[in-house]
Amino acid sequence: MLNGIIYPPIEEKPGPMQQRSCSLMPGEMAEGERRPDVSIIIPTYNAEAWLDECLKSVVEQDFDGTLELSIYNDASKDSSAEIIEAWRTRLDERGICVVVGGHHSAQPRGVGFAKNRAILQSTGRYLCFLDSDDVMMSPRVRMQYTAAVQQPQSIIGCQVRREPAGSTERYTRWVNGLKPEQLLTQVFTSHGPTAIMPTWFCSREWFCHVGQFVEDGKGAPEDLLFFYEHLRKGGKVHRVDECLLQYRYHEQAATHAVSEDTIWTHRVRFLEERVLLHWPSFTIWNAGKQGRKLYRSLSPASRQKVVAFCDVDENKISKGYYTYQESEEKPKPQIPVHHFKDAKPPFVVCVKLDLTGGGFEDNLNSLKLQEGADYYHFN
Known part of the structure; x- marks a missing residue:
C-alpha cells in the first residue's frame, strides 16, 4: 500500500x-x-x-x-x-x-x-x-x-x-x-x-x-x-x-x-459522452465525406440533434440537404446544408486543421466563437 x-x-x-x-x-x-x-x-x-x-x-x-x-x-x-x-x-x-x-x-x-x-x-x-x-x-x-x-x-x-x-x-x-x-x-x-x-x-x-x-x-x-x-x-x-x-x-x-475504424469508434462515443449528450442541437461543419461519416456513426439520439451541415462548397450547399436512409422502416431525414456564415453554433468541426493554407482557420476565426463552448474539433 x-x-x-x-x-x-x-x-x-x-x-x-x-x-x-x-x-x-x-x-x-x-x-x-x-x-x-x-x-x-x-x-x-x-x-x-x-x-x-x-x-x-x-x-x-x-x-x-x-x-x-x-x-x-x-x-x-x-x-x-x-x-x-x-x-x-x-x-x-x-x-x-x-x-x-x-x-x-x-x-x-x-x-x-x-x-x-x-x-x-x-x-x-x-x-x-x-x-x-x-x-x-x-x-x-x-x-x-x-x-x-x-x-x-x-x-x-x-x-x-x-x-x-x-x-x-x-x-x-x-x-x-x-x-x-x-x-x-x-x-x-x-x-x-x-x-x-x-x-x-x-x-x-x-x-x-x-x-x-x-x-x-x-x-x-x-x-x-x-x-x-x-x-x-x-x-x-x-x-x-x-x-x-x-x-x-x-x-x-x-x-x-x-x-482507423477502431480509433474512430472510440472517438465518436467519447464525443457523444462528453459533449453531444449536453447539447440540445448542433451543426456538423463539413458536408463532405468526413461530416457525413460522423453523422452515420452517431447514435440515433445524437443524430436527432443534428440540425444542419455547413460548408463552403457551393456544389454541396446548392443541393440543399443531405439525406440518410437509416433503415427501410424509417423515413429518410433531410438535413439542411448551409454556408458556414449562415449556420448556427454549436459546431462539431470535421475539417482537418493545417491543410488549407490557413483558409479554413480564417473562416472559423471570423465567427469569433469560443473553442470548447461553441465548437469542438473532430477531424
Whole structure:
C-alpha cells in the first residue's frame, strides 16, 4: 500500500527473465528503504535497433533525485534481452536501480500488458513512460518531475522532435503547438491524446486512481483509452514547453497496428459522452465525406440533434440537404446544408486543421466563437 492505494497483484509469478539488480523481488522494498522518486517505464518488443540509444538517454538524465528503470520484455525474439543486460552495470554505476521482467511465450501479449507489468514490478513514486525506440533529452525527468509535483492529477507531456526529421510534419506541429486550453478541448481529434503517450509523466497514485491499461493485445489503442478514462476521472493535461523527447517514426511501431475504424469508434462515443449528450442541437461543419461519416456513426439520439451541415462548397450547399436512409422502416431525414456564415453554433468541426493554407482557420476565426463552448474539433 502506498498513499492509501492497494496495488493489484501480479497475475503471474516472476519468471526466469525477471531480475532486479537491487536483489529485491519486483514491487518490494527493504525495510526502511526509500522508494525511488521516479520509475522510468519501458515496454520492449524486438527493439534491438534502438535500445542502445534509448538506454543511453536514461543514463544521461540530469535529475538529482533517485531513479529506477523498469523494463518488461514482451517475448522479444531478437537480442533485446542481451542489450538490456549489457547496460545493467552502467545503469547501476549511475545509481539507477534496474528491474527487468518478461516472458518467453511464443507471441507477445501486447503493449498494454507490457506497460502494466513494468509498472507493477516498479516502486517509484512517479512514472515516466518511455518507448524503447525513443530517446529522452537529458532534462526530461527533472523538468517533468517538477511539473508533476505541482500538478498531482495531471498527465504531464512535453514537446517532441520527430525522427527522421520531416516525418509527420503536420502531426508534429499539432503536438508542439497546442495552446494550454486546447490540451483539453482537442481531445476528440484523430491525432489522439493531446499529450502523446511517449511523453507521459504522472504520479503512481494518480495512475492507480485511473486504472491500468487495457490488455486486449495487438490493435488495441491502450493509450487513448487510458487517456479518456483519465479525463473521465477529472484528470488534467499539462505540457512542458521544451523539446524533451526524440519521437521516432518507423513502420514497425505498435501504433500502426491500431485500425482507423477502431480509433474512430472510440472517438465518436467519447464525443457523444462528453459533449453531444449536453447539447440540445448542433451543426456538423463539413458536408463532405468526413461530416457525413460522423453523422452515420452517431447514435440515433445524437443524430436527432443534428440540425444542419455547413460548408463552403457551393456544389454541396446548392443541393440543399443531405439525406440518410437509416433503415427501410424509417423515413429518410433531410438535413439542411448551409454556408458556414449562415449556420448556427454549436459546431462539431470535421475539417482537418493545417491543410488549407490557413483558409479554413480564417473562416472559423471570423465567427469569433469560443473553442470548447461553441465548437469542438473532430477531424
